[in-house]
Amino acid sequence: MLSALRPPRTIYQVWKSLPEGTLCQIINNNLIMTPDPLNSHQKVLNKINNVLFNFLERKKTGEVCIAPFDVHFSKQNIFQPDIFFVSNNQSGKMDERGFFGSSDIIIEILSPGTAQKDLGEKKDVYEQYGVKEYYTVDPASKIVRSFILKGKHFAEQPKSIAVIHSPLLKFKINF
Secondary structure, X not given: OHHHHOOOOOHHHHHHHOOOOOOEEEEOOEEEEOOOOOHHHHHXXXXXXXXXXXXXXXXXXXXXXXXXXXXXXXXXXXEOOOEEEEEHHHHHHEEOOEEEOOOOEEEEEOOOOOHHHHHOXXXXXXXXXXXXXXXXXXXXXXXXXXXXXXXXXXXXXXXXXXXXXXXXOOEEEEO
């Protein structure tokens, strides 16, 4: 009974004590609260998710998930990517609490409050943990930045507008 009264001692313990649905991530062992996304962010997220979801429903190659849903890379890095794809061969790494490991594809819709982290610390963690494809989308300009894992490092591809070209899925997501 006394253990229940002890305050959390680690960032991970603090994170675990937060209520369900809290927009919060652990990035390099720092607790990061995230503001609610803007309408333009949500519109782009919905368009991309809809196209990807319908494609995956036909192909049956995996599952697409949207935030808020936790991706656990480690106790020091637990993110809520806007959109991520998990192939069938990785489906065993997912349960009710989130996905545990490196998902195959991650898409982040940039927001004024998160863009710096999405293109900096989070991108570095995605690379470190072997995310195969990482995309960022600016909702205003619809510019897509693509990072494809080559060996252990991301290779940035030419920017595109309103299209995500996934070599892994052999599919273009037009939004």
